[in-house]
Amino acid sequence: MNNNSMALATLSFPACESKQRGKITKPILCSASDVKSMAGDGEKKxxxxxxxxxxxxxxxxxxxxxxxDHTLGNSLRYMIMKNPDVEFCGYTITHPSESKINFRIQTRGGVPAVEPxxxxxxxxxxxxxxxxxxFQAKVNEYKEREEKPME
Structure with a gap:
């Protein structure tokens, strides 16, 4: 993946951690490379x-x-709502000073929410x-056109 890829790509990994009543219980959706230290407290999140x-x-x-934030939240909500198995999908940002979103998914027919x-x-x-x-193709096309001498 190159540096031009969107930050959302960092979320699409096969393993993460699940919480039940505040306890981490099983892997779900991110990778060890995504684990970050929050607020310098030394704890990995x-x-x-x-x-x-x-x-x-x-x-x-x-x-x-x-x-x-909203950049990923609204775009992802739109993509997920296009799935016919999804009954509800929405997100909230708990507070403007926090850089996290709560993303809720409810599905039909027993489909696990992780799949959508x-x-x-x-x-x-x-x-x-x-x-x-x-975009890159059009920029390259423009550059090639500009490099040709005018006749």
Whole structure:
């Protein structure tokens, strides 16, 4: 992945940590390379956490995305809502001084909420990559046209 790729690509990893009543219980959606130190407290925090009450079904889950804002939140919400298995998808930013979003997904038919999240991230990454490739192609086309001598 090059440096021009969007930050959202860092969220689309296969393993992360899930929380149930504040305890980390199982892997879900990020990688060890995404673990960051928050506020210099020396404690490592995952980029993405899954928050779910004890006994709750997997079809209604809140994901906490650290170091993200409306840029990813609204775009990802749009992509996820295009999925016919999704009944509800929304996000909130708890406070303007916090750089995290709470992202809630509720699905139909027993589909785990993790699946539309992963598909939404993948689809959004593809859209962003297409925009980047199209932009770079047009810039290169312009540069080639400008380098030719005028007749």
């Amino acid at each position: 995952p980029k993405l956490e899954m928050v779910q009450a004890d006994g709750a079904q997997e079809d209604c889950v809140t994901f906490v995305m650290h170091d993200e 999240l992963q598909k939404g991230l993948s689809d959004l990454h593809q859209v962003c990559q297409h925009v980047l490739n199209t």
